[in-house]
Structure formats: structure tokens, C-alpha cells
Amino acid sequence: MAIVTLTNENFDATVKEGTVLVDFWATWCGPCKMQAPILEQLDAKLGGAVTIGKVDVDEEPVLANRFGIASIPTLLIMKNGEVAEKRVGVTDAATLEALVK
């Protein structure tokens, strides 16, 4: 499944049900660029069992503010619309896989 671009408009509908991994990132951030291929790997491995979405904090300051993003990348594991886990900093595929299971 392709990684979804999340905006203030589609965010709530996307995370409402099931497990969604949300990556808060920005184009100017080296560690975020490093996170991207890890998420693609994970997406390929999970084959759509978990939705992965990305929020560009520069485009979506309202979402960044709502979730109190203080540093990027920040990864949220959302379960049925609630934040189940928050990770700050680049996180490897194995750790993320364990968290979404």
C-alpha cells in the first residue's frame, strides 16, 4: 500500500479505525529523509495491514501543534484514533514493526 499524505482535512478520517503509523517530518530535516526509506521498507513488509501516513509539519502546522510536535521526525502509533505510542527521532524498522503489531 502506498504511504498516505495526511493533511488537516483527511487526518481524522484516516486514523479513526485500526492502526495507523504517522510520521511528522519536513523537507529540511536530514534524519527525516533517513526515516523515509525505513517507512517504505516497513510498508512493503506489512503489505497494507497497517496504514502509514506522513504529515509535513511545514504544510500542516495545525496538526503539528495539535500533537505537540517538538522535534522531528516524531512518529505516532494511532490505534482507533488515539495516540498509543510516541517516538521522537529516527526509529528503525524492527522497533516500529514491534510497536504496530
Added chain:
Amino acid sequence: MKTDVLIIGAGPAGASAALTLRHRNKTVAVVANAPESSSLYKAPLIANYPGVKLTGPEFQQALLDQMAEEGVELIHGRALSVMNLGETFGIAVGNDFHEATAVIIAAGITRESAYKGENEYVGKGVSYCATCDGMLYKGKNVAVIGTSSEAREDMEFLRSIGCNVLELTGSEGIEIRGEDKVTSIVAGGEEHEVACVFILKDTISLSKLVQGLEYSNGAIVVDSDMATNIPGIFAAGDCVGKPYQVGKAAGDGNVAALSASSYVENKNK
């Protein structure tokens, strides 16, 4: 951009490793930060390294020139994190990231320990990367701890996006305070309201640079091949322990390079 080996640090250990790898036909990138604050740079004379009689700055420049002549790719900036991407390692430097089959950490030592409140508020208003997180604090009060030329550039960047920057050197008796997030910093006995504290020292503490790296008493644990506990990551120089001497660093770098070279050759088989 991918190289066979990426080396973090351009001092004697990193340079020795880079040159050895080039002589084994490996592609090499070296992350070099502003050298002014290294202890080598401050040395008035390198007096106990065979064949060399140079000042610290002259010696550092000679290392950089020699690496450039040998086709080493120099990346100016601070390494922020090293991550296993599966087949390669990813190394984030400023607003970019690089890939390499093997990594050699030759980052020297940071003598300072964490500031009061630093570890507690990492990711909650303590940041090590102004270019990454600056935009989240547009128009707000922030503090910057750091005095290198790179820290000054980062301060200019933060001012350019409208941050009100409090400049600190780190020697003011720092305490970072907050609740869920940072709310203020105490420096020189005065409390200042800030939304973020950017700690821009030259080297990020080892435990934050590489997750899962084994270290003991502040030094990276290595075996006699300069291999760390993580396959594909090697270390050399002051960051693996005493004595903090140029000769030992260069020797470490040489061994680490030979080990990294074999590792890369095995991977490419």
C-alpha cells in the same frame, strides 16, 4: 549518495582510516565539523608524533588537504544519527543523509556531561538540530548553547525565521526546566522563558548518535579489530578510550580501516 565507508570525524583517527581505505580502493566520505574546538586544534605544537612538527591548526589542515588529494569526499557538518537501514547504514548530517556499507566512528570525545534537564526534555523542547526543528519554533524565544562557527550559522538561521535567540556558551550553570515540554532555561542565575533549547555542541553524545552502541565509562567498547558490538560499525581514536594521543588515534584508525575494508569486501561478495 552512497560510499563503501563513512567516517565520522576528521581528526588523526578519521584521517588515518580514510587514507588507508582509499589505498584499498574503497570509496570514503568523512563527516568533518568545525575543528576550532577540538583539543588537537588547540595544541600549540604536536611534539610526540613521529616525523611531524606542526601546530594543531597546521596539522588539522594538513589532514584535510591530504584527504582531499586522495579523493575522500568531505562532508561539512555534524553527524546527528546513525541508523541501520538493512543493507546499509544511514547517517544523518544536518539537513541531508548519506548511506554507507560500513561506518567508522572517530568523533573524539566530548568532555562535558549532559546539562541539568537535558536528557529529560530530549524531543520535548531540547533539540540537537536547528535546521530540523527550527521551523517548529518560528517567532518564539529559543536558547542556543554552542560557540562554534557552525553554531553561529545555526543562530543566524534561527533569527532569519523569526526566532528570538538567547546565545549561551554552556558554562553559565545551565538548567533546563519545563513540565510536559521545555518552558524555561536558567543561565547565570537568571531564568529565561524559552520554547526550545538547541544544544549545538560539536559532537553529539555517543548514546544519542547510535542506538544500541555498547559503551563503558564514556568510551565505545571495541575489540582488537576496532569492531563495536554492532556489525559494520567500527570506532577509533579518543572515543574508544585513553590515551588521548595522536599516535594512538592514527594507529586505531588504520586498524579500523582494515577491518571495515574486509567487512565491505565480504558484504559485496
